[in-house]
Amino acid sequence: MALANFAGIVPVQEFMTKYMPPPTSEGSTIADIVKHPNVVAALNEFKEAAMKAKDENGDAKQFIAYLEKIVFGFPPERKPFIGDTRKTEFKSLNEGHYKMPDITASRPGLKTLPKAWHDAGTVVELKHTLDIFDDEEQIIDSESDQAIKALIQLAKSARSLLMASNACYVYVVSAFRHGMARIFRFDHSGFRATSAFNWTTEPTILPTFFFRLYNPDGDGGRMYGDDDTISIPTTKEKVQMYDALCTHSFYNRMYESQEEATKNSLWIKAVRFDDVNGERVPKIVRAFTIGSILSYSDGLFSRATHVYRVILEDDVEQKVEQPPIYALKDVWRQACRRPEIDFYDTIAKHCSANNVQMDGMVRCHGSIDLSVSNRPPAPTWDWTRHRTCSATKGPSFDRCHTRALFTPVGKPLKFFPSTKALVQALHHAILHHEIAFQAGVLQRDVSDGNVLFEEASAEADPKGFLVDWDYAEFTPEGLRNFESWFPGRKDEQDQYKNIDKSLKDITGTLPFMAIQILDNENMAESDRVSHQPCHDLESIYWLLVWMILRHTKHTHPAGALACSQLFDPTGTLSKRGWSTWRTPVNPQLPLFELVEGLREQVSAQNRIPNTGKYQMGPEPLPITYEAFRRIFDAELAAPGWPTNDAMIPFRIPSLKTANNQSEARSLIVETLQRATRGSAQGSGSLPSAQGSGSLKRSRDGDIDNDPFTAAPASGSKDAPDVRKAKKQKGKLQS
Structure with missing residues (x-):
């Protein structure tokens, strides 16, 4: 992911001019900093120590002393504290996060060593001889090379800085070879790096960088990029x-x-x-x-x-x-x-x-x-x-x-007070989806994060609603309606008009995507099925099954591993097999009849089309709003819904509990799903989040949480459970 978003090397002076232009207050300040006796002395001490250093540890103390002298004269409200954080474990931003940057400069005005990401302004990673780029200024892309690990380390630091500060973009520094360095700029679309420079022989570069980073125009307390x-x-x-x-x-x-x-x-x-x-x-x-x-x-x-x-x-x-x-x-x-x-x-x-x-x-x-x-x-x-x-x-x-x-303001679907309330919320989502489709809008991303309860509705009987139209698309009729109703927006809409292509893109949240949409990935664009309402209705079914397997007492023999077995992201075979299984809930309950009725609809929609000489069975039958509504209406009106079956918190079993290779694989899938879905339990400057992120698929590769840059796999290494899962997964695949 990081390699695909590398926007290139920029000569250091051009970088400072284009991506970090001077504030109005800069004037002759940089020259004054460079000439200051304490800065000159600190620079000479670093040069002397660097000649004797056997690794990066030999550089850290003198480098920090030099940076401290650079920022010494900054106004108190803009001045950072700079310290060695190689043994400081930063407070987690998300479950499983941990990180120990080599050198951390605090947010402006702090007077103590940063101990959490919301206190950090930028970081410097020290390497003995390693540069991330080769002699031709290309990223060294061998998976076994330390350069890739160093790049991932910088990217994870940048992600944590962005996440903790709500900045528009951030800067990090890589220092290597006892005097060489590069400055990196990360934003939400990619990153750039400067050409390598020797800051001991070009002594204006780091003072310029730190002054501009901590002294942008405007009120003190902000950093450049905030x-x-x-x-x-x-x-x-x-x-x-x-x-x-x-x-x-x-x-x-x-x-x-x-x-x-x-x-x-x-x-x-x-x-x-x-x-x-x-x-x-x-x-x-x-x-x-x-x-x-x-x-x-x-x-x-x-x-x-x-x-x-x-x-x-x-x-x-x-x-x-x-x-x-x-x-x-x-x-x-x-x-x-x-x-x-x-x-x-x-x-x-x-x-x-x-x-x-x-x-x-x-x-x-x-x-x-x-x-x-x-x-x-x-x-x-x-x-x-x-x-x-x-x-x-x-x-x-x-x-x-x-x-x-x-x-309204929503709360997650997984906090349902009863299974009937869960089903009612999904019923509301179907009604909302149908109204939107009648308007010419297809939602295309039914998921656990996009069907919510109204936060302020009655606790015992909360209302549900469908939200999040980021991945939606107009139908041809919907586009005509939009252009007719809002003619003033026509000029700015031309770039969005390829409706036919867009409706064939593979879009949604992986565990809940319809089987036919998942199958599109292995087909040429001309052979793909267009996204239709029936596919979002199928997603409603998979969402209900997800909630049952994670948050209710079900009878599936795999227990807590049932969900990961069904929603294994490697293919659609498990979903196809599931659509022929008996629903693993108490057959005496209306929930059983409802899920069975929906399952039959999903199974009929995913029959294998007759393409050969001999007709082997009935053709696929797309799900309709009327069919799904009829099933929901009948079972919601049925007696016998329990009132004491609120959600059960889901906990992932330990890998140590696996009895065989199949169970081990399910645990690995569950752990990786957790890593890429990121339920966002925050800390530090981000308080605990109740919502859920999700691994998205879309036409442009816009992935909210990917395995390399998303939450629990933070820091210089993955979190322990994710790291173990990836290692075990490799063994199983081989």
Whole structure:
């Protein structure tokens, strides 16, 4: 993944000019730093020590002393603390994360050694002789070479810095050969590196880098690359927003104290649409985050989706009775992807025009592309930093930083209070999916993260809804409707119009993807089936089975390993076999009849087509909305649903419990699914997340969580369980 996102080597002076231009305050500061007697003395001490050093350990002390002298004169609010962190295990950002950078420079203004990623501003990795690039400035790509390991180490550090700081891009340094170095710039589409330079003979480069990194234009406390639309609220502001929250009939009961509700709060600029004389007008608002982050994906080269629960400053200042609570979704969208707001607007317009009730459906109340300067509202931030510049496939694959406000706020499906509530939520998702399709929008990513319960609905009987249209696509009729209803957007939509090709792309979340869509991967594009509503309906079935095998008392002989056996990502044979099995739940329950009815529909949809001379059986029968609704309606109305069968927390068994090779493989698959799906249990600057990331497949390789850059496989090495799983998987495959 890192190799595919390498955007190239840039000569160091060009890099500093183009990717780190000087702040207005720089003036003659760099020359003053370089000439300062203490800096000169520290540089000479390093040179002397380097001549005797046998490994990187011999460089660390003098190198740190030199960097300390460089930043010594920075203003207190901008000055970092720089220290040796080779024996400091940073606090985990996610379960299984750990990392010990060689040298860490803190965030501005800190006066102690960083011990967690949210305290870190940049890192320096020391190597004795190793450079990641060869003499022709190409990445050394042998899997056994230490260069690849060094690159992965830098990429993981960059991912942790991005994740902890919410920055738009970050910088890390590789130092090697007792005086040589490279500076790396990482954003969410790729990375660049400088040419190798000798900082002992070119003494202006590191002072320039550190000064520009810690002294950008604007208020102190920020670093170059930080998101200038995010800030930390004051204690007074936290009190004000918490008092407003306490007037809400539901959220006043969610938190026991102001500390719990506001400990990790942020101010985030967003946009809400106001109605002015019947026209929709976007207005910049400040959103205050409440409690823990709802969900996030921490893949390095990805959408990096973050979802927060927020209350708006405007509503509090205007003393709105029971101020609305929104879900704020922050995404780095690829420029070639259609903005999600287009789908929400089309669905809402269809419902309005046809008098269709949107009860319970998700609604978008505001959306903005922070990287755009020529559309209202006029940006009050540096819009240039909110678009990446490292996409190796070209500018259309660079990422635009977007935000949107939604209601209702959701909570994960896996926290169902009863199996009937789970089934009802999926029923609601089917209804919402059908309404969207009637509007000409196909969702294409039904998953455990995209079917949610309303957070504020009755606990015993929560409402479900379908969310997340990032991977959606218009049908041909839907595109015609959109262009008719929103003619003002036509000029900016031309790049998105290849509907036929898009509907044949392999898109979705792997465990829940329909069998025919998974089969597309081995077919030429001309032979692929187009994504249809029947495939998303099949995903509803697989999602229900996933929940049963993970969070209920079922009778499958594989027990806790049943889910990993069924959803093995290596192929579709296990799913095809499952569709002929009897559902492993109590046959006396309505849940059994419901899942059996859905299973028969899925099995009929995936019959092998008759392509030979002899007709061997009936043709495949696509699932219809009516067929699925009929089954759900009948069983939800049936008596006998238990009331005491709330979700059971899922725990992965240890690899040590495997009795045979089949069980060992299932445990390995389960561990790797966990690594790539990233349930996002945060810490540090990111509070615990309740949502779930997912391994996505799409036309452009936009993978939210990939095995090399996603959560638990963090740090210089994989987490122990993932590392063991990969090793064992290799043995089994061989």
